[in-house]
Amino acid sequence: xxxxxxxxxxxxxxxxxxxxxxxxxxxxxxxxxxxxxxxxxxxxxxxxxxxxxxxxxxxxxxxxxxxxxxxxxxxxxxxxxxxxxxxxxxxxxxxxxxxxxxxxxxxxxxxxxxxxxxxxxxxxxxxxxxxxxxxxxxxxxxxxxxxxxxxxxxxxxxxxxxxxxxxxxxxxxxxxxxxxxxxxxxxxxxxxxxxxxxxxxxxxxxxxxxxxxxxxxxxxxxxxxxxxxxxxxxxxxxxxxxxxxxxxxxxxxxxxxxxxxxxxxxxxxxxxxxxxxxxxxxxxxxxxxxxxxxxxxxxxxxxxxxxxxxxxxxxxxxxxxxxxxxxxxxxxxxxxxxxxxxxx
Ligand code: UD1
Numbered sequence: 451x452x453x454x455x456x457x458x459x460x461x462x463x464x465x466x467x468x469x470x471x472x473x474x475x476x477x478x479x480x481x482x483x484x485x486x487x488x489x490x491x492x493x494x495x496x497x498x499x500x501x502x503x504x505x506x507x508x509x510x511x512x513x514x515x516x517x518x519x520x521x522x523x524x525x526x527x528x529x530x531x532x533x534x535x536x537x538x539x540x541x542x543x544x545x546x547x548x549x550x551x552x553x554x555x556x557x558x559x560x561x562x563x564x565x566x567x568x569x570x571x572x573x574x575x576x577x578x579x580x581x582x583x584x585x586x587x588x589x590x591x592x593x594x595x596x597x598x599x600x601x602x603x604x605x606x607x608x609x610x611x612x613x614x615x616x617x618x619x620x621x622x623x624x625x626x627x628x629x630x631x632x633x634x635x636x637x638x639x640x641x642x643x644x645x646x647x648x649x650x651x652x653x654x655x656x657x658x659x660x661x662x663x664x665x666x667x668x669x670x671x672x673x674x675x676x677x678x679x680x681x682x683x684x685x686x687x688x689x690x691x692x693x694x695x696x697x698x699x700x701x702x703x704x705x706x707x708x709x710x711x712x713x714x715x716x717x718x719x720x721x722x723x724x725x726x727x728x729x730x731x732x733x734x735x736x737x738x739x740x741x742x743x744x745x746x747x748x749x750x751x752x753x754x755x756x757x758x759x760x761x762x763x764x765x766x767x768x769x770x771x772x773x774x775x776x777x778x779x780x781x782x783x784x785x786x787x788x789x790x791x792x793x794x
Contacts, residue, residue, distance in 0.1 A: 452478040459533030461488040467693040495641040511556035542602035553605035571624040571703030588758035631685035631718035635777035636784035643784030658785035672747035681725035685718035685756035688772035718757025
């Protein structure tokens, strides 16, 4: 019988790509999502790709009675992948309580309900934001955790600590914490992708929306950083590569491939790419020049960060394989598909 996995935030950007990979690997998926930053149409995209309609529960993970009832309705859930969270850095500065409530209470509820429902493991979506501005690059998992620069970043740090404390208290669960670098791109089918509501805060949706004419021009936040071309450097990781790491992590916990109760992995490519370089890649794969201007730095931005992914490569046997060109081409194809559908 297929193993049942609960995916919180499964209609979101990384969540939806992970649902597809889980289904293709033979897992049965139950999505829980409150649709606060996504829409139910995503289920259709998932179903088109995999041929399997995931079960869907429109619920908020902060609602403990509702989550208790969900575990009653779906007996035998073996693992959880927890994506559901608020994720806009700037918004978190203005609405800290909302961020602490959404991001922390959700995890507390899931952890509480795991042992009583015999759920063996939880994969947690963390971020390279926990490293702050690194002293050295590439950065590995042993690098120091720096004080968070936003409530959003703080929720990731606190959630990691909550998991560690709970497991160390003797709770009968396992966890794998995945620290993502900068996920970009979309499924090659263009059936699912990143769908930001309103004006995008992140670079790639802003680039593709500018490319298609929704935005007039991209503002590049700073060209006076201490980097070769003066713009910030990131480790842009293909979202499907990222999704696949979750399937490996779930199998690792459910099949007891490790004796460790909590493991932490960086998920990145190991290559730093600058903002200006990424714009050039977009221009190459789209065949059109991008309208952009250099403006001042954005407050709170990190100058440069990229991963040392050796631990994930060697221990999980996972590696990012997609090229940056193919990844940007997938983001562009998705943007064009949204236009065709009349969504954007
Ligand atoms: C941020 C968060 C990260 C979070 C991620 C996804 C921090 C330090 N990082 O990553 O934790 O997981 O968002 O929400 O809080 N840029 C432009 N013009 C734009 C948009 C972005 O030049 O219009 C530049 C930024 O200055 C930055 C780079 O592009 O140098 C990437 O920005 P973005 O996509 O927002 O991701 P991060 O800030 O790296």
